[in-house]
Amino acid sequence: MGKRVLLALSGGADSAALFCLLARLHDEGKMILSCAHFEHGIRGEESIADRDFVRMLAKERNIPLIEGSANIPEEALKAGEGIETCARRMRHAFLREAKKQAGADVIALAHHLNDQAETVLMHMFRGGGLAGAGGMRMIDNEIVRPLLNTPKSELIAYLEELGQPWREDATNRISDTPRNILRNEVMPKVLTAYPGAEKAVARFASIARDEDDFLNAIALDTLNKRVCAYAGVYKIPDADEIPTAVFRRIFRMLVPGADYEDVERAREAKAADNIKGTNGIFKQGSDLYIALRIQTPEGVLLPEAGECILHGICTADISPCDPVPVMNNGFTQVLNADALKGACLRTRRDGDYMIPLGMNGRKKLLSDILTDKKIPRPIKNRMPVIAVESEILWAAGVGISDKAKVYEGVSAKRIQIRINDKIGGDTK
Numbered sequence: 321m322g323k324r325v326l327l328a329l330s331g332g333a334d335s336a337a338l339f340c341l342l343a344r345l346h347d348e349g350k351m352i353l354s355c356a357h358f359e360h361g362i363r364g365e366e367s368i369a370d371r372d373f374v375r376m377l378a379k380e381r382n383i384p385l386i387e388g389s390a391n392i393p394e395e396a397l398k399a400g401e402g403i404e405t406c407a408r409r410m411r412h413a414f415l416r417e418a419k420k421q422a423g424a425d426v427i428a429l430a431h432h433l434n435d436q437a438e439t440v441l442m443h444m445f446r447g448g449g450l451a452g453a454g455g456m457r458m459i460d461n462e463i464v465r466p467l468l469n470t471p472k473s474e475l476i477a478y479l480e481e482l483g484q485p486w487r488e489d490a491t492n493r494i495s496d497t498p499r500n501i502l503r504n505e506v507m508p509k510v511l512t513a514y515p516g517a518e519k520a521v522a523r524f525a526s527i528a529r530d531e532d533d534f535l536n537a538i539a540l541d542t543l544n545k546r547v548c549a550y551a552g553v554y555k556i557p558d559a560d561e562i563p564t565a566v567f568r569r570i571f572r573m574l575v576p577g578a579d580y581e582d583v584e585r586a587r588e589a590k591a592a593d594n595i596k597g598t599n600g601i602f603k604q605g606s607d608l609y610i611a612l613r614i615q616t617p618e619g620v621l622l623p624e625a626g627e628c629i630l631h632g633i634c635t636a637d638i639s640p641c642d643p644v645p646v647m648n649n650g651f652t653q654v655l656n657a658d659a660l661k662g663a664c665l666r667t668r669r670d671g672d673y674m675i676p677l678g679m680n681g682r683k684k685l686l687s688d689i690l691t692d693k694k695i696p697r698p699i700k701n702r703m704p705v706i707a708v709e710s711e712i713l714w715a716a717g718v719g720i721s722d723k724a725k726v727y728e729g730v731s732a733k734r735i736q737i738r739i740n741d742k743i744g745g746d747t748k
Contacts, residue, residue, distance in 0.1 A: 326424035329355040331370040331487035334430035337475040343381045356418035358411045359389040370487050388414040432467045437518040440525045454529035539569035551633050551702035552612050559590045559608035602698040609698040619666030628665050634704050634739050641736040650717040657733035659724040663708045674712040675722045
């Protein structure tokens with residue numbers, strides 16, 4: 321735990337117990353404690369009484385207290401959210417700001433063993449994978465949960481031994497939310513049949529976290545070694561060779577926010593022969609392509625030097641250079657500066673044409689060139705090109721126009737253009 325700790329102090333038994341434990345360490349000079357309390361505006365006078373209790377608790381031990389408040393029912397209505405979701409979002413935002421204000425290293429939350437068991441079961445009932453089954457982590461970036469392996473009964477016994485009062489939230493006894501139903505009605509029956517079930521579920525969660533971390537590490541390593549990013553499209557070579565458990569994780573890493581149906585569609589596409597573009601997923605041979613949803617950007621006038629940004633697709637670095645052609649690099653080219661007058665960086669359009677090297681003035685539609693070179697369909701419409709009106713001077717990764725070629729030793733102004741993928745770093 322960091323030397324400076326911000327405790328989220330609600331006044332309930334859990335946070336009151338953690339307050340007493342951390343305040344003792346604070347008094348012994350082993351850490352610097354501050355507290356934060358967020359009044360939700362949900363429970364009327366009871367909520368105000370919670371705030372007053374927390375103020376008294378912090379004042380008695382001379383611990384700094386940062387306060388925040390909101391009318392959650394009103395905010396939830398404005399945002400179109402459930403009250404619980406809105407309260408969680410605003411409370412977390414408040415705690416992050418309070419952490420900055422306090423100069424704290426971490427935020428301490430008072431989740432305990434019973435909370436962990438409930439959380440794991442709720443994730444499982446919702447159909448979560450190993451990440452959900454792993455529940456909460458004791459250390460999760462800036463969040464620490466020192467009591468996560470401690471049963472609530474021990475926290476109550478500790479407070480009673482100290483003679484330390486706490487606040488009770490009457491709404492916790494009302495079975496009107498999934499968690500409250502689980503806590504008040506389901507868990508008592510489970511514990512009758514399986515005494516110590518909370519500890520067993522917590523052990524299961526610990527195993528699930530370890531295995532999830534292991535699989536995520538394999539997925540990240542596989543992604544870094546095999547997945548290519550180009551023009552808003554990810555290519556996964558030989559996707560059908562990747563184990564399903566690893567593939568699911570790779571897909572979620574590439575497409576943040578993907579839900580179960582998105583992942584399953586991608587998994588089914590991985591096993592199919594060919595997919596022509598369902599929900600941005602393409603399969604060509606054994607290679608799977610994931611085209612991220614983007615709005616086709618407008619063309620950007622090419623500067624004489626500096627960076628040029630084609631939003632959602634790529635960036636291009638432009639600089640003067642010696643008249644030496646670039647060999648064996650499809651994404652860095654040296655072009656004739658005279659040919660680039662009025663040129664722009666954009667994606668392919670209908671009617672685009674090019675005079676390929678050695679074609680002696682004979683035009684060829686870019687679409688035909690891309691087909692001849694077997695450019696995968698998902699990349700065709702997103703391929704960065706340098707063009708003057710409909711004439712393509714360079715199709716990145718494909719080739720340059722005869723008109724824009726350079727000759728070694730010929731004295732003329734030349735410009736080097738290097739295409740960098742906007743999504744995955746340098747284009748591979």
